[in-house]
Amino acid sequence: MSFRLAAYAVSVENDRVLLVRCVNTHSEDQWSLPGGAVEHCEDPFDAVVREVAEETGCTGEVERLLGVDSRVVPADERHLSELGPHQNVGVFYQVRITGEPRPEPNGATIDPVWTPLADVAGLRRSSLVDVGLALFAERPPTGHVAAVPVGGLVQH
Template sequence: MSFRLAAYAVCVEDGRVLLARYIPPSGEPLWTLPGGRVEHAEDPLDAVIREVAEETGCDAAVERLLGVDSRVIPAAERNVPGPEHHNVGIFYRIRILGGQLRPEPNGRTDEPTWTPIPDVAGLRRSSLVDIGITLSLTLPATGHVAPVSVGGLIQH
């Protein structure tokens, strides 16, 4: 089993959420939250700010911790070949301080965009998007929401 600790940014303004299009090795793009792997010895709070800058071109500040999601992705459902994968995601509400939206240079994310929350349901997206939006809108005391069913437009 592989393991990854990741930090994700949830930025909601004026009924819109900031998303970035991710292009996995399989080649079929999906929308996701800005974020990604926490590097060795990196604080997750620093990681989310770094990831927002890399993937969107914007400077960000963390406003609050929203919660944590832990999921095991079976090998057959992964976007990349490999064993079963355990992902632990830390979700932060962030606000944009400045910068201009642009694609990630030499990366796998492009087209960062503000998306009206009602339009998210019609997008091919990572389940992380639904988890982040739910955490942001409900602010559960436990910092945990029910797992999101994967299938159709919602992917791992």
Template sequence: MSFRLAAYAVCVEDGRVLIARHVSADGQSTWTLPGGGVEHGEDPFDAVIREVAEETGCTAVVESLLGVDSRVISAAEARHGTEHQNVGVFYRVRITGGRLRPEPDGVIAESVWTPLPEVASLLRSSLVDVGLALARTAPATGHVAPVQVGGLVRH
């Protein structure tokens, strides 16, 4: 089984959420939250700030820890054909500067502010739904029910 620790930014302002369009090697686009893998020895708190800057061109500050999500993706569904566990640490962040731009030499083609009601109609990573549920409900446990994958929601 492969394993990944990642940190994700949930930035909601004026009824909009900041999301990023990830383009895979085969050219498929999926909307996701800014964020990504925590490097060896890196604190997830620092990783989310770094990832926002790399992927969006903006600077961010962490306002709060929202929660943690752990999911196991079966070998049949995983990109590389082996069972995979992703542990995501979700933070509420606020953008403090910079300008939205594509990720240089990366997989994020664009980042945009999207009205919350429009998110449901987008082909998106389940991480978007998890992050928004954590931001909306602020559970004391930092945990929300797993998001159903299917239709417009992907791993």
């Protein structure tokens, strides 16, 4: 089983959320929250600030920890099913953004866009968008929401 620890920014202002489009070599592009893998010896808090800067060109200020999501993707649902199941542990932070978003130069994400919350359901998006928005909306004291269903337009 493969494993990934990642940190994600949930930035909501004026009923809009900041999303980035992920360029996928193995499937269609999809929308996601700014964020990504925590590097070796890096604190997730620092990783989310770094990822926001890399993917959006903006400064991110962490306002609070929203929660943690641990999800196992079965092998038969992965694009690289021959590698077996995959566990992703995502640390979600509420992040205030300053600056105007710009595309990541030579990166895996493009088109950082402030997206109306009402439009998110119609997007081809990563399941982590739904998890992050659920954590933002509920702000559970335990930092954990019930499993967010994956289906329809939602992708792993």
